[in-house]
Amino acid sequence: MNNPFHADEILAQDMAGFDVEAHGIREAMPEQHRLFFTALPYLFISTLDENGWPVATLLTGPAGFIRTPDDTHLRINAPRRTDDPALVALQPGKQIGGLGIDFSNRRRNRVNGRIGRIDKNRIEIVVDQSFGNCPQYIQIRKLTDVPVSLPLPAREDMTEPDADARALIARSDTFFIASHAHGGADVSHRGGQPGFAHLVGNRLWVPDYRGNRFMNTLGNLLAEPRAALLFMDFDNGDILHLQGHTQIHWQPEVFPGPEGAERYWSLDITRVWRFRAALPWRAASADFSPAALKTGHWSGGQLPIS
Numbered sequence: 001m002n003n004p005f006h007a008d009e010i011l012a013q014d015m016a017g018f019d020v021e022a023h024g025i026r027e028a029m030p031e032q033h034r035l036f037f038t039a040l041p042y043l044f045i046s047t048l049d050e051n052g053w054p055v056a057t058l059l060t061g062p063a064g065f066i067r068t069p070d071d072t073h074l075r076i077n078a079p080r081r082t083d084d085p086a087l088v089a090l091q092p093g094k095q096i097g098g099l100g101i102d103f104s105n106r107r108r109n110r111v112n113g114r115i116g117r118i119d120k121n122r123i124e125i126v127v128d129q130s131f132g133n134c135p136q137y138i139q140i141r142k143l144t145d146v147p148v149s150l151p152l153p154a155r156e157d158m159t160e161p162d163a164d165a166r167a168l169i170a171r172s173d174t175f176f177i178a179s180h181a182h183g184g185a186d187v188s189h190r191g192g193q194p195g196f197a198h199l200v201g202n203r204l205w206v207p208d209y210r211g212n213r214f215m216n217t218l219g220n221l222l223a224e225p226r227a228a229l230l231f232m233d234f235d236n237g238d239i240l241h242l243q244g245h246t247q248i249h250w251q252p253e254v255f256p257g258p259e260g261a262e263r264y265w266s267l268d269i270t271r272v273w274r275f276r277a278a279l280p281w282r283a284a285s286a287d288f289s290p291a292a293l294k295t296g297h298w299s300g301g302q303l304p305i306s
Helices: 007-016 031-038 163-171 216-223
Strands: 042-048 054-060 066-070 073-077 095-102 107-118 122-133 143-145 156-158 174-181 184-191 198-200 203-209 226-232 239-249 261-275 281-283
Touching (some): 031 066, 031 095, 042 174, 054 174, 054 239
Antiparallel strands (some): 042 095, 156 261
């Protein structure tokens, strides 16, 4: 692809002082990406709901539940619960972002595109962009399969995080952010030390560490500030989904945040939902990324009001 970045990604690169030339973003999946996806037992996805809000979730299944009949299609065979707003929003022709991440070796690859055919348990992604991401800030975890108990607990809806949700955020070292702009949806990984996403009241503060300089997520947030975040509890299998409006803070020196942050962004939470014990696996304690271990923790300093 000659220039795969949209105008606001380029603007975010300029604002960060980056000159991005070699990008490695392709219009089709190379063979190694195709093999990678077909070996995964889960896939993180994002799309837009009926009101244009990003929504995120993950699809799970045994290895092989994702197939790649050719280099521009992913076909996923997985059951979909009817009370998951992200799964309900899936419709042919809609934009979709997909992220594959292997917690055993820190490898991750992304696909962005459109939904092709869809039926009760199958989803087809028509790939427009395929690219790998660096392994920084990904914690290694060994996943152990756990049967999901039926019937599934009902979705829990909130206007702001309750005590359990706040506790999960405070101990999390991993989450996923769904964003969109200029006709494309995206889902991306964020990682750091436990509590790197810092919740104060109903506003979540997130340090933005050195990465691949593509500025995919922040470029999307410049164009469309609405975003969704997905947290997972590796101990009990809970999935927590947050929606809200974001703001990018470009001057890191005014924040009492973790060492290594090049800038910050915040999410003012407007909607929350949770699925209890929804993950079909659990994970033991994490082997932290060397990059994450260098970042430190939030201090007790005062955060800016706006």
